[in-house]
Amino acid sequence: MIVGPNGAGKSTAMKAVFGMLPLREGRVTLGGRDITALTPQARVAAGMGFVPQTHNIFPSMTVEENLEMGGFLRRDDIRPTIEQVYELFPILRDKRHQAAGELSGGQRQQVAVGRALMTKPQLLMLDEPTAGVSPIVMDELFDRIIEVARTGISILMVEQNARQALEIADTGFVLVQGANRFTDTGAALLADPHVRQSFLGG
Amino acid sequence: MxxxxxxxxxxxxxxxxxxxxxxxxxxxxxxxxxxxxxxxxxxxxxxxxxxxxxxxxxxxxxxxxxxxxxxxxxxxxxxxxxxxxxxxxxxxxxxxxxxxxxxxxDGSRFLVSARDFKAWSGLDEGLAIKTTQGITVLTAAVVMIALFWFLNRTRTxxxxxxxxxxxxxxxxxxxxxxxxxxxxxxxxxxxxxxxxxxxxxxxxxxxxxxxxLLLPIFAAAIVGGLGSPVGAIVGGFIVAFSEVGLTYAWKKVLAYLLPMGLAPDGLAQLLGTEYKNAVSFLILVLVLLIKPTGLFKGTST
Structure with missing residues (x-):
């Protein structure tokens, strides 16, 4: 979980990990394999899934077609994976033949996450999935994301709502002005008086 | 697209x-x-x-x-x-x-010739369907179905x-x-x-x-909505029928429709066929003024 104030470089860090921005120093590894030289597309093939913050669905295509496009790289049968996504997000099964652009904000985010899951990634990266959705929908999205994590997929996520995010995080990174200020378990960060005072409003 | x-x-x-x-x-x-x-x-x-x-x-x-x-x-x-x-x-x-x-x-000129039709139906006016017209309609339908099948059903x-x-x-x-x-x-x-x-x-x-042909093509695409395949087809029909409708000599049709003696002396043609392109242009301007997105909103550039 990456949290931090506005302009701290959360999304930038995410883009750097995914290869959309060049690294000045350091390496990116995935499951022990050095992927620093790979393009974003190649990283998807290597097992990374990425959900951008905006423009993360194909609006004029149906929900099911969105999922199919998520699995475009795969040559094997993607039907079982589509079924798994529908089990994770039951609402998408009901709306499978509807254009994704016609869905509500929370449902669109579910389509976006579902699309990224279609490559069966080891690591799923979410850039502020709850941006612009209502608090109730946000709670539901968090629940779904926890469920995704339970299926064995690691999740790296940028989140504005620091308190809620840290509550569910195994590891939290608090970025300030482009640098990693605190790293600890979510619970420890929540208990840390410095973090509380500076970023969580006491 | x-x-x-x-x-x-x-x-x-x-x-x-x-x-x-x-x-x-x-x-x-x-x-x-x-x-x-x-x-x-x-x-x-x-x-x-x-x-x-x-x-x-x-x-x-x-x-x-x-x-x-x-x-x-x-x-x-x-x-x-x-x-x-x-x-x-x-x-x-x-x-x-x-x-x-x-x-x-080349090949045969008519599917249905005017004389055969008159003899077969016993009507006063003939109906002629050129082979090329039949082929055009058939091919257009086949190509359209194939295109939509390709875009909506195949992976590519x-x-x-x-x-x-x-x-x-x-x-x-x-x-x-x-x-x-x-x-x-x-x-x-x-x-x-x-x-x-x-x-x-x-x-x-x-x-x-x-x-x-560029002008009617664009008029059709814009009437239907740029980027929408269905819109292009509908727009094509609208432009085509407007062009023909305004430049067609309606004399004979009116002669049959109107009571005896009221048939027009002239050709009852609203515009000369030379003005066909003007019709496309007029439609283009009207659509851009009234509904710039066209009938079917597509993903425009």
């Missing part, structure tokens, strides 16, 4: 090029004694025309459009570029086949729609942009060659006429 993200004004001349190659291939087939029997030989020559046009378009893309795509040039710049491409294609066609009228239809077609919808996300999903662009050009080649050949069979082939 907004796959290429620009308005290509070279469509008319792409049609002309495809038709020209088809005509040359038709003459080739006829000279070795192969004909299509009752159907025009040109239909047999179509694959040659499509292949040559596809090769030309892919070469043009490699030499011209790819550069601008890599620059992420705006669609306005690409539009201007396509005007240049249009002039080159236009010159190429005139250079190879000349500017004159070419007739290349869906990837093209995804690319048109959200280019960055398509890249993230592993869709190869160069492949999508190449397939789009091949589709353009096939559709333009088929359309041009059918048009040429029904009328005749003259490079300048094809250049002039």
């Amino acid at each position: 907004a796959v290429l993200r620009f308005t290509n004004v070279a469509h008319g001349d792409t049609m002309a090029f495809g038709t020209m190659v088809t005509i040359l291939a038709t003459w080739g087939l006829q000279s070795v004694g192969i004909t299509g029997g009752p159907v025009p030989t040109a239909l047999l020559a179509l694959p040659v025309g499509i292949a040559a046009t596809a090769a030309l378009l892919l070469a043009t893309d490699r030499m011209v459009y790819r550069f601008y795509r890599q620059q992420r040039a705006s669609s306005a710049i690409l539009l201007i570029v396509s005007i240049g491409v249009m002039f080159v294609m236009n010159g190429l066609v005139r250079f190879i086949i000349g500017v004159d009228d070419q007739r290349f239809d 077609g869906k990837s093209m729609r995804a690319f048109a919808d959200n280019r960055d996300l398509a890249l993230l999903s592993g869709i190869d942009p160069e492949r999508v662009v190449a397939i789009t050009w091949i589709l353009v080649a096939a559709l333009a060659t088929i359309a041009g050949t059918l048009y040429g069979l029904d009328k005749s082939f003259k490079p300048f006429t094809y250049f002039q």
